Amino acid sequence: MSMSPTDRLSIGQLAERTGLSVSAIRYYEAQNLIEAERNAGGQRRFMRSDIRRLSFVQITQRFGFTIEEIRALLQTLPEGRTPNKADWRQISRNIRQHLDSQIETLEKLRDNLDGCIGCGCLSLRNCQLYNPQDKARSKGAGPRYLLGDKPELS
């Protein structure tokens, strides 16, 4: 039952360690968030550092990043390596800004609402809420990015 630090994990073991489902891990691999080696029989074998990498994926997802954005974040790391302490410090500043701008958007919206409470102007073209800021509503539509446009990775 001894394990050297070079032992690899099966997909089931990785699932257990990360709390993810097996199918989610396969999905992330298909999305190039992680890579897997194969053993002689064609089964995936993961490195221990992938536990940390997948934890990173889960945390950034909680902040509202899409898979595509997370892939981009991971690729800002040299060699696309699994984020270490220093990398995480840098990335978390990035996330912090992302979060701040989301908060700001919501606050603007709220203040707008406050100014509009009771005005009953729902059908007016010039209502601040009805016609947000610019009339560029051609941007795909739908609340896919919950209020405000898709955040850019700076």
Place this chain on the structure above:
Amino acid sequence: MSMSPTDRLSIGQLAERTGLSVSAIRYYEAQNLIEAERNAGGQRRFMRSDIRRLSFVQITQRFGFTIEEIRALLQTLPEGRTPNKADWRQISRNIRQHLDSQIETLEKLRDNLDGCIGCGCLSLRNCQLYNPQDKARSKGAGPRYLLGDKPELS
């Protein structure tokens, strides 16, 4: 070209007045957000008040409410009528709370992040970010409601 206040609108006219697409309006009807009468030829005829009703739908969508939630909001109105000034006042207080709690969630998350910047604890089970508050992650999963659980309509 004269129009009495009892004239009805075709779906194309309603689309033009609201800025919605024809297909979106048909979709909203299928979702029971609006109702339509039919003329002799089977075409939809809408009331003028539906312009306001659809404006309401658009505005509440901007606040991140789902179709289902909007349907619920509309049904809190007696007879499911189109919201008037007083209704809107009431509903907007409701939305204000919704918004405040979203802001609060984001702020908590941000503060958590601040406390965690540089800790590099990504793989730890007891990390505040990794394991948010409770470990009830069995609630559907996915950032469908952007951080934090689905807001209740109070």
Place this chain on the structure above:
DNA sequence: GCTTGACCTCAAGTTAGGTTGAGGAATTAG
């Protein structure tokens, strides 16, 4: 060595909020 359980691939299903297209009928302009 055989059975059980973990693993494999690939296709299709899921939810939300619509859009697009085919095939056909109604309305409107001239």
Place this chain on the structure above:
DNA sequence: CTAATTCCTCAACCTAACTTGAGGTCAAGC
């Protein structure tokens, strides 16, 4: 009256982030 719009229904498609299932293989325990 006829042609051009507009409208109708119904089915299929779209994205995101996965899950589920079918049909088959690999690994581990006894």
